[in-house]
Amino acid sequence: MTTVKHIFILTILTTITTCGFGQSIDKTYSGWWARTRWTFEFKNDNTYKRTSNGHFGNTTYDGKYEMTGDTICLVTGSEQITGMQRSKYLLDKDSFLIDLQLYYDYKIVSQDIDFYNSKKRYDILKKPNMDSLIIVTKQQFDTIVQHCTSLLTTRRNIEIKDADHIKIIRLINTINMSQDTSFKSGIYAEFMKRVKDKDYEKEISTYYDWIPNRGMGFYFQKLQVELGGTPHLYSRYAIK
Numbered sequence: 001m002t003t004v005k006h007i008f009i010l011t012i013l014t015t016i017t018t019c020g021f022g023q024s025i026d027k028t029y030s031g032w033w034a035r036t037r038w039t040f041e042f043k044n045d046n047t048y049k050r051t052s053n054g055h056f057g058n059t060t061y062d063g064k065y066e067m068t069g070d071t072i073c074l075v076t077g078s079e080q081i082t083g084m085q086r087s088k089y090l091l092d093k094d095s096f097l098i099d100l101q102l103y104y105d106y107k108i109v110s111q112d113i114d115f116y117n118s119k120k121r122y123d124i125l126k127k128p129n130m131d132s133l134i135i136v137t138k139q140q141f142d143t144i145v146q147h148c149t150s151l152l153t154t155r156r157n158i159e160i161k162d163a164d165h166i167k168i169i170r171l172i173n174t175i176n177m178s179q180d181t182s183f184k185s186g187i188y189a190e191f192m193k194r195v196k197d198k199d200y201e202k203e204i205s206t207y208y209d210w211i212p213n214r215g216m217g218f219y220f221q222k223l224q225v226e227l228g229g230t231p232h233l234y235s236r237y238a239i240k
Contacts, residue, residue, distance in 0.1 A: 023067040029097035031106035039204030040097060050081055122221040130232035143237050145191050152194035157203045168225045173236040
């Protein structure tokens, strides 16, 4: 009886230890974009290897990964691949691997599938209610204006984070569509001058994929925000 009890306890402890170490897979995903083939090989020992062949060069990087549910996180080596630490990838129905920074997908390699043209998978993003209000006080609005003016002054457009680009775009839409004459001077005029000097609207359209919105402005798919045209309420500020 004691022996059986010890075996049972040992089995439970082994299971707990295994689960604590984390999930793993033994699969390979590959895709083609920017005239380059990209391949990710994941092993059951929580190691991975990413190779590229083509326009972006012939490279090989490896490291350790963690897996939680359907999300894979590159623990080591990802800063060499993307410039970011702990890059994350989503497993979509086990057939695709989706880069959660660039949103390109990669298809599982099998006997039947050895070549795949990668697609941008913005469909996995949670869609906002485009008619929802983004309400701020006048003081909050002015703080955002000053913050974004500073960013446009001190950083290149490409160095600005996604969340701050959304703020800048909402400011542009709000100021341009407002009938408030005070928006023609002071901190608002300075902000709009920075936007013009940095050729912001033209340059940002080269960084983010977009489709036309109402009024033939831009809808940036990754940011899920509109610039120009007739933007929905979600793409501007409501000042209360």
